[in-house]
Amino acid sequence: MNQNYNKIPLAIVTGAASGLGFELALLLARDGYELILIDVNSEKLQQAKEKIEARYATQVQLLHKDLSKPKVAESIVQSIEDRAIDVLVNNAGFGIYGSFHETDWERQAAMLHLHVITTTHLTKLILKKMVARGKGKILNMSSLAAFQPGPLMSLYYASKAYILSFSEAIANELKGTGVTVTCLCPGQTKTCFQEVVSNGCSASDNKIKFNIACPKQVAAYGYEAMKKGKIVAIPGNINKLLSKLPRLVPRRTATAVIRRIQEKNRAV
Template identity: 75%
Template sequence: MENTKQKNQIALVTGAASGLGFELALLLAKDNYDLILADVDAEKLQKAKETITSEYASEVQLIIKDLSRNNIAEQIFQDLDGKPIDVLINNAGFGIFGSFIDTDWQREMDMLNLHVMTTTHLTKLVLKGMVERGSGKILNMSSLAAFQPGPLMSLYYASKAYILSFSEAIANELKGSGVTVTCLCPGQTKTCFQDVVSNGCKASDNKIKFNIGSAKEVAEYGYEAMLKGKVVAIPGNINKFLSKLPRFVSRNTATAIIRRIQEKNREG
């Protein structure tokens, strides 16, 4: 008897070993997507796979690569072996705290390569197939940081502004194609992000933490926005207000406020 079981759609998630990427992968698995999960942390990625497959019937393929390396998007695309990607979530990212004159250039170059080059190139490679099939969804991870300059995290803020602008532009280009692009712009979120930014400082250690969301809550908000085809998704009313801060005060004042928040959160 012929097997008529319909194949699951496939989702590719970068930075999927923990935090928002892992939570988004869980949501996709719950909706019966098969998963391709990419991350540099092999141990955590394997644990993420075990958790997902213990709860859901999704097939899970792992791609263990450093997404901050040059031309890594091409390598990942080759690892897909022709599989059609129905959902792409560009989640991988990290931040660097410190005065621009003092921060490490190699680390900054890696961050820019990850946020700008890998995100853009992987989107370009996957997007062509989506458009040819007339369907697909892309979720790019930006930040509340995208809406104003960020002293002491200058390149992080700038790179997130790039992701927002890029996502909005191609979302417009893709109208009527059956493909949507959503840019998720969360504020402070309880993930391991802070560990990387400031040498072990956790989100729970932040002095200014009235609007910190959980990774699960933020992922659910972003996932629903992606399913609806919303272009820009900002979780939380306080974050929505803060995203409009430069409209109400001068850019100099907004920049000074952001610097004070950065300094306050990392006081000893």
Template identity: 75%
Template structure:
């Protein structure tokens, strides 16, 4: 099962699963793009593909998605769906923020809980949760996005420890900027290639491959790219106030179109 599978990293991860012979359950809010993704996958691989069109930011949607699988065993769960919001907390739209928090925190957590039971009963399973380089420090001008990604990282590390020896692994993928529609949404419609800071924008195929291989190895935290790995460690050596100020400068420059 892959959420946010219609495009970007979700689609690339679905491709890797199909290549390896998995049947797929793909969930996304965009019915047209999801159908296109299915047709693309079906043209290359023989996987059976089930589509679930749902808004994953709404209350109790995880239960609806799980029920739609009709009891099929889920060997791999990839919680990929997500989006970001740019702006000062005092000025951003609360409804949009609540949807984001529901998606990143509630849906990710609930879907993991629902799927995990069957994995534990079978004694095998792999879970990949999509976090971000943002998880490692506070992020002014994207405060709730950074905070929600920090939640995903902390949650994933904790349950990965709980699941040692069960045959079930949890991997948290923490990419930096990646050239997907995510950047366009955050940047108020601007393409990621037009971002002011563009020396370290990752390729979706490469990021997905890195995360997928880390998941297969049972690695707990996966940060693709040498620069990103360096940046993820930087808050350990800088005063927290300093690293927070640096992130604000980066956001101001990067989103100023």
């Protein structure tokens, strides 16, 4: 057995094959963490491992999992056995564009399972051991979408609001335990996310090219916030302002504005 088995910090990152998850994995590798990277896309996951190992001398273990499936959190915890987790990054996610009644239920249910059930269950299973050890950090990926309802992406916005509310509540419960929870709420970021959102509907790539962040910068911002134990992290001054707008105007107005933005952003 590796002599350093319990000495090298260990991090789990979900959705680590691309975008923000990959950038967060790189930052953890830079800081000396061993990694367990999880993604549904095994080919991209293998490429991510090779890129990380080419830059940093760290151990990278891959778990090929569809996190939208039942009991997947339990199977992850079984795979890692009794290894102590220092950092958990619940990042995997995707969006679905279209009217709620017209979009595909199988895909909607998968997204809800991924964002709500798997994020919650994996957090619960790993958090218990972190609290028992008196240390650990959790980074949950929400979105600017969390701050108001989102017509035409209703379940995405609602599920990201769940992640924000859940994270803030347990962060409060965990005060004094040595474990922190940070919720990262990015605005539009240049990753594969936008292509996936448009998948299966007539909309094409996003049309609003204003205020699109670079994934490296968003990940670095979230990572620093997690290290400091900040509870809510919103990268970018414009996004900080946008997150407050729903409190300054009637909720109905904020909802109508989001509908206009979504229609404009994904118009064919």
